[in-house]
Amino acid sequence: MLSNSLHERDIASQLHPQTNLSLHEKTGPVVMVSGHGAEITDSNGKTYIEGMSGLGLSETRLVEAATRQMSTLPYYQNFAHRATEPGIELATKLLGIAPVPMSNVLFQSSGSEANDTAIKLAWYHFAAQGRPEKRKIIGRNRGYHGTSIASASITGLPHLHRDFHLPLPNFLHVTCPHFYREGLAGETEDQFSTRLADELDALILAEGPETVAAFFAEPAMGTGGAVMPPAGYFEKIQKVLRKHEVLLIADEVITGFGRTGNWWGSQTFGLKPDMISCAKALTAAYMPLSALLISEPIYQSMKAQSEKIGVFGHGYTYGAHPVACAVANEALRIYDEDGVIAGVAAKGEQLGGLLAPLVSHPLVGEVRGTGLMWGIEIVADKVTRTPFDPARGIPAKVQEAAFTRGLVCRALGSAIAIAPPLVIRPDQIEAAAQRFSAALDQIADELGTRPQ
Ligand SMILES: Cc1ncc(COP(=O)(O)O)c(C=O)c1O
Numbered sequence: 001m002l003s004n005s006l007h008e009r010d011i012a013s014q015l016h017p018q019t020n021l022s023l024h025e026k027t028g029p030v031v032m033v034s035g036h037g038a039e040i041t042d043s044n045g046k047t048y049i050e051g052m053s054g055l056g057l058s059e060t061r062l063v064e065a066a067t068r069q070m071s072t073l074p075y076y077q078n079f080a081h082r083a084t085e086p087g088i089e090l091a092t093k094l095l096g097i098a099p100v101p102m103s104n105v106l107f108q109s110s111g112s113e114a115n116d117t118a119i120k121l122a123w124y125h126f127a128a129q130g131r132p133e134k135r136k137i138i139g140r141n142r143g144y145h146g147t148s149i150a151s152a153s154i155t156g157l158p159h160l161h162r163d164f165h166l167p168l169p170n171f172l173h174v175t176c177p178h179f180y181r182e183g184l185a186g187e188t189e190d191q192f193s194t195r196l197a198d199e200l201d202a203l204i205l206a207e208g209p210e211t212v213a214a215f216f217a218e219p220a221m222g223t224g225g226a227v228m229p230p231a232g233y234f235e236k237i238q239k240v241l242r243k244h245e246v247l248l249i250a251d252e253v254i255t256g257f258g259r260t261g262n263w264w265g266s267q268t269f270g271l272k273p274d275m276i277s278c279a280k281a282l283t284a285a286y287m288p289l290s291a292l293l294i295s296e297p298i299y300q301s302m303k304a305q306s307e308k309i310g311v312f313g314h315g316y317t318y319g320a321h322p323v324a325c326a327v328a329n330e331a332l333r334i335y336d337e338d339g340v341i342a343g344v345a346a347k348g349e350q351l352g353g354l355l356a357p358l359v360s361h362p363l364v365g366e367v368r369g370t371g372l373m374w375g376i377e378i379v380a381d382k383v384t385r386t387p388f389d390p391a392r393g394i395p396a397k398v399q400e401a402a403f404t405r406g407l408v409c410r411a412l413g414s415a416i417a418i419a420p421p422l423v424i425r426p427d428q429i430e431a432a433a434q435r436f437s438a439a440l441d442q443i444a445d446e447l448g449t450r451p452q
């Protein structure tokens with residue numbers, strides 16, 4: 001009864017992002033009421049293994065850190081020379097663990113805001129250098145960087161642009177680095193990476209290097225379908241960026257804090273960024289918080305600009321929220337002291353080892369991933385790699401079949417992503433893989449494509 005009235009009240013009142021709103025009126029929400037470790041329970045009492053989450057859902061140390069901070073100083077802002085202890089501690093820590101030397105940290109509340117800030121700072125930086133025309137931003141097809149006007153403009157997913165009049169002018173996109181989908185017949189991964197670096201070089205030259213400010217990349221693409229970069233990709237791309245003095249901004253909103261087996265995706269995939277945006281696992285998502293790490297040259301530009309203008313004219317009220325920062329400080333301690341990040345490699349090997357054989361399943365074209373970030377490419381024809389007609393929603397059907405079996409995973413285009421909490425146990429990894437495999441079999445049976 002309670003859940004029915006929750007359903008009705010939700011349909012009557014709440015808008016759900018990334019949702020078919022018309023379908024939602026018919027189906028209503030699945031209302032999640034509690035979480036424990038890597039499991040989540042809905043309002044009907046059904047429990048699922050969470051396959052799309054961070055540190056885990058019942059870490060009392062994070063709750064206690066928030067409670068302590070709430071009762072000491074629940075809020076203060078960091079505008080105009082004000083600071084709080086948790087904010088100072090967190091900025092210091094982030095600089096200490098940064099994958100490349102960084103100079104300063106700026107806090108926001110979401111990944112979108114961190115990426116918006118990075119765009120503004122790229123513009124501010126080149127303006128400080130007397131090159132204000134250097135302001136075009138390059139993203140990648142299928143890249144995801146958020147849904148604010150600017151971060152959606154860097155994003156390379158058509159449904160985030162369509163009928164929103166996006167992307168904004170001066171936001172450009174290059175080919176998605178997905179070898180399985182974009183590689184040419186007979187091309188090696190390395191040749192594919194060279195071709196993409198040449199494409200970027202040609203685009204920058206055509207636009208005029210003096211007009212291009214920054215290139216955004218997720219070290220491994222999340223929402224685009226858990227796409228891992230091909231061999232040599234970032235090495236070749238960074239050569240082009242350096243040649244044209246184009247900043248590299250690593251969007252580590254998903255890959256930051258252990259997801260790929262190292263603290264940063266930049267370490268796993270060899271990026272040397274000028275700025276890094278991060279969020280999500282920064283607080284294990286217990287509180288909204290994002291951070292933008294910036295290099296020394298960019299800080300020097302900001303300092304020069306704020307001297308010239310009189311003030312650094314940017315910031316968010318909740319930017320370095322002390323409760324969020326206190327939770328982040330505790331999360332970083334747990335990641336380190338409890339060996340959470342150190343444990344990802346072994347868990348990733350287990351999960352990858354269980355998922356890899358699915359490549360011989362009639363519906364699966366590719367299994368890819370690293371650490372606790374995996375993508376399974378669903379295909380209609382394995383030989384030609386043809387995906388299903390998107391209108392049939394086959395990956396979404398697999399997602400639903402998995403959900404019915406008690407596994408949360410996510411259909412993303414023609415792929416399904418599984419990225420469980422970093423604290424998932426080996427028995428839960430095994431159960432997750434079994435449930436996913438059974439879901440695939442169910443849909444293959446329904447389609448009549450399962451081998452007898
Ligand atoms: C790589 C990446 N960047 C940015 C964002 C946007 O973050 P938020 O939803 O907190 O604005 C996301 C969110 O999923 C993301 O995956």
